[in-house]
Structure formats: structure tokens, C-alpha cells
Amino acid sequence: MTIASYILGIAAAMLALGVVTEMLRRRRLRERHAIWWIIAGVLALVIGVFPQVLIWTAAAVGVEVPTNLVFFVSLFILFLVCIQQSAELTELEGKTRALAEYSALLANRVTQLETATHRADAGDTP
Helix, strand or coil, X not given: CCHHHHHHHHHXXXXXXXXXXXXXXXXXXXXXXXXXXXXXXXXXXXXXXXXHHHXXXXXXXXXXXXXXXXXXXXXXXXXXXHHHHHHHHHHHHHHHHHHHHHHHHHHHHHHHHHHHHHHHHHCXXX
């Protein structure tokens, strides 16, 4: 690898970590969502600074081409992010449905009370 590729890898990892940190600081990203991105950024930074770690790790797990290990770990992290997002989406859909049902019940109750009030004002008995 050339020195330019080392610098590019380190800069990209630091940029990713900087973006995640800034999004956390501005409260545009919650901590529980940022954890996987921080892990990925730290791993990328470690591999950028110490590329031999990738070669050693690939050999330790039995992967012939170290780049394949990078793709596998990247896909695994994205898979975990997707599972986390799906679980939260399911929870939010349930809450939205419950709120819609509660809102419909309240609207029905308001309509009933308005009808009863109009009847009482008109002198009718319900």
C-alpha cells in the first residue's frame, strides 16, 4: 500500500467518527443508534493506522484475502444496524397504532358529549 492510501484510510475513518460525533452533539443521532457507527469508525481507524492488524486478523480467522474480512465485518455491522432499526420501527408502529385508536376513541367521546350538550341546550332529553 502506498502512503496516500494509508492517509486516505485514516482520513476517511476520522471523518466518519467526526460526523457521528457531531451528529451526537447536535442531537441528530441518539447514542443507541450511534454505537454501531462508532464501532465501525474505530475499527476502520485501527486498520488505517495499523494495517498489519487486518492481515493478522484475517490469518487468525482463516480468511485468505484480508479485504474479504473487511467486507464481511462491514456487512455484519450493517446487518446489526438493520435489525436494530427494524425492531425500533416495529415498536413505533405499535405505539402509532395505539395512539390512533386512542385518538379515535377520544374523538368519538367528544362527538357523543357534543351531541348530548346540543340536546340538553335544545331542551330535549336523551
